[in-house]
Structures are given as C-alpha cells and as structure tokens.
Amino acid sequence: xxxxxxxLKHVTYLNASPAPHTWRTLQAQGFEPYNFxxxxxxxxxxxxxxxxxxxxxxxxxxxxxxHRKLGxxxxxxxxxxxxxxxxFKPRILDKPPxxxxxxxxxxxxxxxxxxxPALARxxxxxxxxxxxIDGDMEGLLSHYVEGNEPRNFKGPHRPVxxxxxxxxxxxFG
Numbered sequence: 001x002x003x004x005x006x007x008l009k010h011v012t013y014l015n016a017s018p019a020p021h022t023w024r025t026l027q028a029q030g031f032e033p034y035n036f037x038x039x040x041x042x043x044x045x046x047x048x049x050x051x052x053x054x055x056x057x058x059x060x061x062x063x064x065x066x067h068r069k070l071g072x073x074x075x076x077x078x079x080x081x082x083x084x085x086x087x088f089k090p091r092i093l094d095k096p097p098x099x100x101x102x103x104x105x106x107x108x109x110x111x112x113x114x115x116x117p118a119l120a121r122x123x124x125x126x127x128x129x130x131x132x133i134d135g136d137m138e139g140l141l142s143h144y145v146e147g148n149e150p151r152n153f154k155g156p157h158r159p160v161x162x163x164x165x166x167x168x169x170x171x172f173g
Contacts, residue, residue, distance in 0.1 A: 012155030016167040031154045037146035039137040042130040046117025048079035060085040077115040084111040103133040106162040135161040
C-alpha cells in the first residue's frame with residue numbers, strides 16, 4: 001500500500017515521526033533519513049523586531065495563517081533588513097521540565113540562528129526558556145541529542161531542517 005501511495009517520482013514524501021519498529025521497512029521502501037537528532041537552544045535576548053502581524057506580501061503568509069488557525073504561534077522577525085517567518089509549538093521538555101518552543105517552520109536553521117536573540121527577547125517574558133529544532137545547531141548555546149525524533153524522506157528534494165509545516169507533527173500535535 002505504501003508503494004502505491006509514494007509512487008510519484010517528482011514528489012517528495014516525508015515521514016516526520018516514524019516509530020522505531022518501522023525504520024527498516026521505511027528504508028526498504030526507499031526512504032532515507034535526513035535528520036538524526038534535535039537541538040535544544042538557549043539564546044540570550046537581543047536585537048531584532050518580532051511581530052505577530054503577518055505581511056500580506058510574505059511568500060509564506062498563507063502557511064503562517066494556516067498554522068495559526070491550527071493553534072500554533074506564527075511570528076515574523078525583521079533583523080538587519082531580512083524578514084524571517086516562523087511557526088512554533090509550545091512544548092515542555094521531559095528532563096528537566098523546561099518550557100520551550102518547538103520550531104515547526106523556519107526557512108532554514110540559519111534564519112533561526114540569526115533571529116534567536118530577538119525571539120528570546122519575545123518569548124522569555126512569556127515563560128519560554130528556549131527552542132527545539134531538528135539538527136545540530138552550531139553557533140548558539142545548544143544541546144544536541146542524536147537519535148531523538150529522526151525524520152525520513154523519499155523523493156527528489158531533501159527537506160530543510162526546521163520545516164515541519166503541514167506534517168503530522170503540526171496537524172496532530
């Protein structure tokens with residue numbers, strides 16, 4: 001059944017939350033891992049303008065509106081003339097129980113790296129102490145855990161780390 005559902009060669013398919021017992025089956029069906037772990041990031045507050053207003057001319061405007069309707073936090077950060085869209089899901093880490101924002105969408109990890117100080121200034125007064133994102137985030141105070149929440153894809157385009165828009169991670173929480 002999965003072979004029929006993923007037969008289009010020009011389409012990229014994602015499995016954003018595979019159960020461990022399915023990893024070998026996914027590989028046999030042509031899926032490849034593209035994320036091998038997650039980073040918890042703790043940024044010091046800094047410069048940049050964070051806005052809840054979504055510009056109509058932003059290419060990702062519909063994506064931000066769609067995810068806001070699902071109950072997630074859609075923000076735009078302007079820093080050094082660059083506008084970066086984000087979608088976050090509140091989450092509490094297991095050990096220690098720390099409130100963080102799980103990155104559901106960013107154009108790239110570099111956007112988060114550049115915008116982290118402004119986002120920290122926005123979220124710290126709201127009780128959020130950091131961020132979670134796929135991949136190893138160098139250049140920021142972070143803790144990477146390998147093997148945590150692997151992600152797989154099949155198709156011509158390797159997904160961008162930090163882009164879980166419209167996946168089951170967003171829709172089902």
